[in-house]
Amino acid sequence: MDKLIVTGGRPLHGQVRVSGAKNAALPLMAAAILANGPLKLTNLPVLGDLLTMGRLLTFMGGRVEFGLTAKNEAELDLTRLNRPEAPHELVKTMRASALVLGPLLSRWGRAKVSLPGGCAIGVRPIDLHLKALRAMGADFDLSGGDIVAKAPADGLKGTEIHFETVTVTGTENLMMAAVLAKGRTVVANAAREPEVVDTGNALMAMGAKIEGLGSDTLVIDGVTSLKGTSYAVTPDRIEAGTLLAAVALAGGEILLLDFPHAVMASVIAKLKETGLELTPEGQHLRAKAPSELMAADVATLPYPGFPTDMQAQFMAMMTKAQGTSVITETIFENRFMHVAELRRLGADIALEGRTAVVRGVKSLSGAPLTASDLRASASLVIASLAAKEESQIYRVYHLDRGYEGLDQKLGSLGASIRRVKA
Numbered sequence: 001m002d003k004l005i006v007t008g009g010r011p012l013h014g015q016v017r018v019s020g021a022k023n024a025a026l027p028l029m030a031a032a033i034l035a036n037g038p039l040k041l042t043n044l045p046v047l048g049d050l051l052t053m054g055r056l057l058t059f060m061g062g063r064v065e066f067g068l069t070a071k072n073e074a075e076l077d078l079t080r081l082n083r084p085e086a087p088h089e090l091v092k093t094m095r096a097s098a099l100v101l102g103p104l105l106s107r108w109g110r111a112k113v114s115l116p117g118g119c120a121i122g123v124r125p126i127d128l129h130l131k132a133l134r135a136m137g138a139d140f141d142l143s144g145g146d147i148v149a150k151a152p153a154d155g156l157k158g159t160e161i162h163f164e165t166v167t168v169t170g171t172e173n174l175m176m177a178a179v180l181a182k183g184r185t186v187v188a189n190a191a192r193e194p195e196v197v198d199t200g201n202a203l204m205a206m207g208a209k210i211e212g213l214g215s216d217t218l219v220i221d222g223v224t225s226l227k228g229t230s231y232a233v234t235p236d237r238i239e240a241g242t243l244l245a246a247v248a249l250a251g252g253e254i255l256l257l258d259f260p261h262a263v264m265a266s267v268i269a270k271l272k273e274t275g276l277e278l279t280p281e282g283q284h285l286r287a288k289a290p291s292e293l294m295a296a297d298v299a300t301l302p303y304p305g306f307p308t309d310m311q312a313q314f315m316a317m318m319t320k321a322q323g324t325s326v327i328t329e330t331i332f333e334n335r336f337m338h339v340a341e342l343r344r345l346g347a348d349i350a351l352e353g354r355t356a357v358v359r360g361v362k363s364l365s366g367a368p369l370t371a372s373d374l375r376a377s378a379s380l381v382i383a384s385l386a387a388k389e390e391s392q393i394y395r396v397y398h399l400d401r402g403y404e405g406l407d408q409k410l411g412s413l414g415a416s417i418r419r420v421k422a
């Protein structure tokens with residue numbers, strides 16, 4: 001197991017490219033199940049979760065080739081799928097494995113998917129996915145911890161679905177089920193996240209009929225088949241935000257290449273409030289850290305609100321801001337695992353239910369830290385950039401699941417960050 005050794009106090013300078021979005025790439029890989037030809041994905045980030053999804057699709061009988069023509073590309077051919085199953089050992093490491101359920105049911109009529117267990121950041125059930133698929137005619141049995149799913153003999157049927165909570169992968173799962181279903185599916189209270197839009201756009205490039213992407217109502221008319229295509233994954237807004245939080249904490253000035261301006265409004269507005277100077281330069285963004293960060297309050301919300309996936313990194317910033325910040329997590333009930341670790345660096349954070357009150361301190365000092373989940377680990381890395389002396393961060397496999405070489409990117413900007421086999 002690798003660990004990272006970070007010595008804080010070095011400002012960041014230079015330029016770095018934003019990678020493709022993990023949370024768009026995962027449903028796009030699952031969408032390959034729907035195609036009757038190979039799907040080529042470009043601008044893929046190289047990270048752990050995508051390799052897991054690749055293993056899962058290979059297990060099912062698919063051909064998944066990463067880096068055949070270029071490092072950030074993959075070709076996926078699921079036309080000879082013969083085992084529509086997602087086993088526990090793969091699902092337990094990555095909840096997003098549940099994304100294969102909708103495509104398997106609509107293309108192959110059956111699926112066996114291990115029920116995702118609890119997870120560090122909350123209970124995270126998939127009841128809403130199942131309820132929506134059931135409304136389309138699917139039948140579910142629970143056996144030995146697996147969901148055994150079947151579509152009616154003549155396929156899933158379009159219907160009207162109202163999600164009682166906005167769910168990102170739930171919306172994607174249902175969209176992938178509906179594109180090959182009979183008739184029209186109307187999805188109300190659909191997630192509007194850019195990754196949902198990217199998945200929908202790729203499905204349309206494959207021949208699907210979807211209206212309303214980016215709004216809370218989707219209208220999907222089922223087609224009889226989808227073809228393979230080539231599709232470039234959208235840049236990762238969370239990686240972009242993480243790099244901005246890093247420069248805010250470490251100080252300095254960086255240029256983010258391929259910055260996804262259009263989908264960053266809530267993050268940009270909040271980071272500007274803290275004093276970060278952000279200037280668009282064509283499709284890039286220049287970010288300059290202020291001499292002192294100012295405290296700002298934030299509440300996480302579904303898109304276009306402030307993303308829960310940026311909450312931990314924002315909290316890291318606030319540990320050194322001038323003033324007091326109130327951070328409210330409204331999406332997940334237990335997404336404050338980073339608080340105890342940030343305190344080890346000297347942060348002053350009080351927790352009450354879903355709210356954290358962060359009183360900015362003058363300085364942080366390095367400590368041994370343990371990552372608990374993906375975004376928590378990112379927050380520890382960037383907080384360490386602002387800490388005096390050395391920090392050691394254990395369990396960085398959480399980081400590697402969702403970031404393409406974040407330590408290398410920060411190192412290329414001048415951070416002192418070293419990976420050691422622990």
Ligand code: UD1
Nearest residue numbers: 023096124125126127128129165166167168169170331332
């Ligand atoms: C996705 C993202 C994750 C992000 C989250 C919220 C991927 C692979 N992951 O996760 O990075 O943090 O969106 O933006 O895209 N819920 C239920 N029942 C369900 C489904 C969800 O109660 O069937 C609840 C969840 O527990 C949570 C809320 O709804 O409280 C939102 O979760 P959801 O949007 O589904 O998150 P994910 O799709 O799992």
